[in-house]
Amino acid sequence: MKTFQRxxxxxxxxxxxxxxxxxxxxxxxxxENGYNAVFLYLEDRIVTPSYSLPxxxxxxxxxxxxxxxxxxxxxxxxxIPCVATLGHAERFLRFPQLQHLAEVRGxxxxxxxxxxxxxxxxxxxxxxxFLFTYLDEILPLFPSKIFHAxxxxxxxxxxCELCKAKVKTFHDEELLFLEHVRKVHDFLSSRGKRMAMWxxxxxxxxxxxxxxxxxxxxxxxxxxxxxxxxxxxFNNLTEENTLARYRKLGFxxxxxxxxxxxSNGQSFIDYASLYENVxxxxxxxxxxxxxxxxxxxxxxxxxxxxxxxxxxxxVFKDMIQNLFGTEDELFISAQKxxxxxxxxxxxxxxxxxxxxxxxxxxxxxxxxxxxxxxxLILESFKTKISKGHKIxxxxxxxxxxxxxxxxxxxxxxxxxxxxxxxxxxxxxxxxFSRYLSVFRKREQDWETLRSGITPNIFTQKLPGIEQKFExxxxxxxxxxxxxxxxxxxxxxxxxxxxxxxxxxxxxQEVHSxxxxxxxLEVAEFDFFHxxxxxxxxxxxxRFEHNGYGGLGLCFAALTDNGRIIKVPGKIxxxxxxxxxxxxxxxxxxRFCFLGSQNMYDAYVHQELVSVMHRVDVELKECxx
Numbered sequence: 001m002k003t004f005q006r007x008x009x010x011x012x013x014x015x016x017x018x019x020x021x022x023x024x025x026x027x028x029x030x031x032e033n034g035y036n037a038v039f040l041y042l043e044d045r046i047v048t049p050s051y052s053l054p055x056x057x058x059x060x061x062x063x064x065x066x067x068x069x070x071x072x073x074x075x076x077x078x079x080i081p082c083v084a085t086l087g088h089a090e091r092f093l094r095f096p097q098l099q100h101l102a103e104v105r106g107x108x109x110x111x112x113x114x115x116x117x118x119x120x121x122x123x124x125x126x127x128x129x130f131l132f133t134y135l136d137e138i139l140p141l142f143p144s145k146i147f148h149a150x151x152x153x154x155x156x157x158x159x160c161e162l163c164k165a166k167v168k169t170f171h172d173e174e175l176l177f178l179e180h181v182r183k184v185h186d187f188l189s190s191r192g193k194r195m196a197m198w199x200x201x202x203x204x205x206x207x208x209x210x211x212x213x214x215x216x217x218x219x220x221x222x223x224x225x226x227x228x229x230x231x232x233x234f235n236n237l238t239e240e241n242t243l244a245r246y247r248k249l250g251f252x253x254x255x256x257x258x259x260x261x262x263s264n265g266q267s268f269i270d271y272a273s274l275y276e277n278v279x280x281x282x283x284x285x286x287x288x289x290x291x292x293x294x295x296x297x298x299x300x301x302x303x304x305x306x307x308x309x310x311x312x313x314x315v316f317k318d319m320i321q322n323l324f325g326t327e328d329e330l331f332i333s334a335q336k337x338x339x340x341x342x343x344x345x346x347x348x349x350x351x352x353x354x355x356x357x358x359x360x361x362x363x364x365x366x367x368x369x370x371x372x373x374x375x376l377i378l379e380s381f382k383t384k385i386s387k388g389h390k391i392x393x394x395x396x397x398x399x400x401x402x403x404x405x406x407x408x409x410x411x412x413x414x415x416x417x418x419x420x421x422x423x424x425x426x427x428x429x430x431x432f433s434r435y436l437s438v439f440r441k442r443e444q445d446w447e448t449l450r451s452g453i454t455p456n457i458f459t460q461k462l463p464g465i466e467q468k469f470e471x472x473x474x475x476x477x478x479x480x481x482x483x484x485x486x487x488x489x490x491x492x493x494x495x496x497x498x499x500x501x502x503x504x505x506x507x508q509e510v511h512s513x514x515x516x517x518x519x520l521e522v523a524e525f526d527f528f529h530x531x532x533x534x535x536x537x538x539x540x541x542r543f544e545h546n547g548y549g550g551l552g553l554c555f556a557a558l559t560d561n562g563r564i565i566k567v568p569g570k571i572x573x574x575x576x577x578x579x580x581x582x583x584x585x586x587x588x589x590r591f592c593f594l595g596s597q598n599m600y601d602a603y604v605h606q607e608l609v610s611v612m613h614r615v616d617v618e619l620k621e622c623x624x
Contacts, residue, residue, distance in 0.1 A: 002273035003309035006146075006254065006280035007035045008080055008377040012612060013044035013060075014091060015242050026293070027072050033301035034308030036299055037078040037237060039148070039282055041066075044083075044091040048137035050130075053095045057454060065141045074287060075144075080146045080196075081138065084133060087154025090118040098574040101127045103156045105165070111155045111606070112547070119154045121182045123162035132187055149184050152198035153234075163181075170604045174205040178212065185213050191471060196254070199242075203235040204603050214250040219282050221256040234492045234548070239330055247277040254280030257303065259296040263319060266305035277520065283305035283603050290457050291345050294394035294448060299324060299339045316573050326385030334377035343398045347461055349405035350435065355412055356528040360485065360589070363413070368406045373397040389513050390449075397445075400437045407431035415476050416483075416528050419562030426474070432469045437466060475530035479561035482529040485554035488516050493549025493599055499529065501538035510535060513521040515551050524554065524589060530533040536560055544614045545594035548602050550577075552591035553584055558619065569620030575615040584617055 009030045011023065014484045019088035027038055045049065047059040060068075069447075070585075093102045093119070094363065101124055102117040103402040106508035120127050157174045158164065167173050181197070188195045202209045210417045220242060222230055228280050230242035246253050255264035255272035265283065274277040285293060300320045310318075320332050350355065378396050385392060411428035415421065482499070497515035511529045536558055544550045558566040571573075571581045583590040594613040602608045 001307070001309050001311035002269075002279040004255070004272075004279060004307045006037055006078075007283075007304055007307045008037035008039040008254075008281070009035050009283045009292075009304060010039040010041055010150070011170055011438045012041045012283045012286050013043050013045050014088075017045065017058070017060075017111035017287075017420050017450075018066060018127065018293075019450060019453065022449065023067070023068055024071050027068075027075055027077050029301065029323075031075040031295060032076050032303060034304035034310065034320060035283075036076065037080050037144075038072055039080045039082060039284075041286075043081045043088065046141075048134060050133050050137060052098065054403050055090075062137075062141065065138070069141060069143070078144050078146075079142055080148060081142050082150060082196075083138070084150030084152075085120075086122070086151050087119045087122050088150060090116070090154070091159075093117040093120075093123070094215050098130070101130060102299070103158075103160050105160065108159055108161075110498040111159065111609070112281040113496075113610075114463050116156060121160055121162065122157075122176060123160070123166065123546050125279075128456070129481050132523070136191070137217065138584075139191050139193065145192065146196055148196040148219070149188070149192040150198060151181065151184075152200050152221075154201060161340070164234060171207065174208045177201070177205050180218075181212055182204050183217060197247075198256075200233045203232045203238065204600070209609040210249055216251065217254060217280070218246055218251050219254045219256045219280075221247075221258075221284060222268055223258040223260070223264060224503075225261055225263055225267075225429070227264060227271050227363060229271070232492075234494075234599065235603070236597070237492060238249055239492045243272065243275045243278060247275060249279065252280070253278045254282045256282040256284050259285040259299050260284060261335075262299045262302060262339045265299065266306060269303065269306050283307075286347065290461070292394050293447065294391040295343045295398050296339070297391050298335055302339075302387050311503075324381075324388035326381070326384065328381070328384070329386070331381050332379060334374045337394060338374045338378070338399065341367070341370070341374075343395070344402060344405075345464070349401060350408065350410045350465060351455040352468075353527075355409055355472065356530075358409075358413060360524045360526065362387075363406075363410060368403065371399055371402050375403065395528075396439060401435065404431050404438060406434040408435065412476065416481060416559075417560065419561055420476055420479060425473070426492060428473070428476075436462075436466065436469075478530065480531040480533045480535060481512065481559045482531055482535075482538055482556065483526055483559055483564075484529070484556045485524065485526050485587075486515065487524045487552030487554055487589075490599065491516060491599065494547050495545060495549045495550060495551040495595065496547040500542040500544070501531075501535045502540035503535060503538045503544070507542055508535075514547075522553075524591075531558070533560075536565060538566070538619060539605065540616060540618050541568070541617045542614065543594065544612050546610060547595075548592050548609065550595035550597045550613075553589045553615075554589065555584065555587045556617070557622070564622045565623050566619040569618040572618050574615045576611055576615055578615050581615050581617075584615065 044054060045059045046065055047054055047061055070171050071080045092098055099117055101120055103119045103121045104110045104115055104117055158167050171174055186197045199218040214434040229239050232238035255268050255278050257268040285304050305315050305319055316336060317332055320335055335495055408431040411424045414424045439462055446456045446458055483622055495515045499511045510531060517588045541556055543553055557564045569587045574581050577595055579593045584592045
């Protein structure tokens with residue numbers, strides 16, 4: 001089994017501050033489980049003399065950072081900092097004093113049609129003055145020779161007039177990015193630091209990679225369930241032997257999985273071990289503002305041990321002994337089942353994209369049953385383990401949340417399919433009540449686990465969750481829904497869908513938003529849209545699509561209390577790129593496709609994104 005030289009575990013302190021006590025506890029854990037570095041994703045979290053806008057309650061002081069570095073050194077843990085130097089700059093750019101440095105400013109629109117200020121403008125010389133002054137203040141805090149400059153997902157690039165004046169072709173846009181990479185690289189090199197970066201944007205700007213300084217470390221992230229090759233992000237899900245390409249160009253690589261699924265990290269380690277230029281391992285752990293980290297500590301620990309060269313079935317057992325102080329086989333089995341399945345983030349499990357959608361093959365009852373079994377087993381060990389109680393408690397509550405959301409969805413879909421009934425509505429209310437109990441417990445946990453850190457996200461979000469439940473009950477009581485079967489080929493795309501119904505000769509919009517599914521594993525799925533009852537008299541439906549990645553539509557129906565009353569009758573009109581529109585007329589797996597399947601073309605030619613592809617369909621009474 002290969003041993004990776006650097007083995008780092010991430011704390012996403014930009015999305016969620018943590019107490020120093022928690023950070024020290026995390027360092028203790030990773031130091032005992034194969035890691036020799038902690039990766040701090042910071043954005044603007046360090047308050048410095050030149051950048052004091054966040055204030056003490058939204059950032060760490062220089063002295064607090066020194067304490068973290070000193071504590072880590074005592075545990076032989078290197079601290080590797082990351083400050084995003086192009087995209088993911090929303091924390092910096094939320095302040096009016098810095099918004100003149102944003103790529104999207106004035107009346108300009110972002111790549112997705114909004115006004116997001118999340119990317120710096122590289123054509124503004126004062127941006128580099130600000131950035132390099134800030135970096136000069138924080139670099140001395142970290143003895144590590146590695147500094148991570150981010151550089152992922154900067155979608156809002158080359159949009160302002162200053163940038164466009166420099167750019168005549170797409171290759172010029174590539175060169176603009178290359179120029180930025182070199183500037184940051186040269187600055188860091190002059191300060192004795194070796195630069196690391198996320199390389200995903202080279203999937204769009206691929207021709208310049210040979211000209212990038214090859215002493216930069218590429219931290220390649222792959223988050224699929226079973227990593228056997230490298231897949232593109234937001235670019236047609238292209239499959240490429242990226243690690244071999246890096247090897248040919250002389251780049252050192254760190255394999256970077258997520259903490260969501262145990263199999264992701266375990267399989268990525270196996271795959272990356274085949275390449276001698278993959279010398280490091282970076283366990284990412286993103287977006288903890290609406291969750292706690294303890295639940296995935298077993299995943300992080302197991303991956304750290306494997307990256308350190310440990311192999312065989314005993315690795316997981318030894319990790320469990322380290323975290324929980326038990327070697328009980330039943331407990332180990334339940335732990336492995338839970339972390340292999342993975343844990344959802346809070347709030348997402350009751351979003352409309354979850355509650356009002358389902359795979360064409362229905363609900364996964366076996367998955368819910370296994371979650372219930374794991375929860376029962378883990379609960380029985382609360383008094384039997386000698387340590388790791390916070391980890392176990394977080395996991396049990398997470399499983400309870402998944403069980404409640406599954407019961408909510410089942411009770412809702414039963415009424416969407418068969419009409420409202422008292423038994424299903426009672427089950428729905430009971431599941432709602434249990435779900436809210438989980439969140440009230442989470443609200444209390446915040447005050448303990450993140451004492452002094454504000455705001456309490458659960459306190460903020462709880463009223464909105466309660467409102468969603470009330471709206472769901474009202475929509476089910478109303479009984480009027482539009483059911484649309486959709487086909488989505490590339491989860492990383494960003495297709496937009498607008499649906500209108502024609503009533504009394506007038507088109508009226510009933511839905512607008514991103515059209516991709518919540519579940520990565522689902523391609524073909526049904527989605528239910530609540531309607532005002534007047535729309536049951538509509539005589540036609542219009543689908544309009546634009547954005548990144550095309551959209552498949554299989555079928556649509558108006559339903560009243562679970563009964564289908566209107567279905568597509570004939571195609572009235574299409575506009576722009578619409579293929580196989582006649583497939584909308586039959587309720588099967590074939591699909592009409594709106595737009596282009598080539599997301600890369602849309603990225604290169606921005607004007608294609610706003611083109612609206614449309615199909616109008618007459619509705620007829622259902623014969624059934």
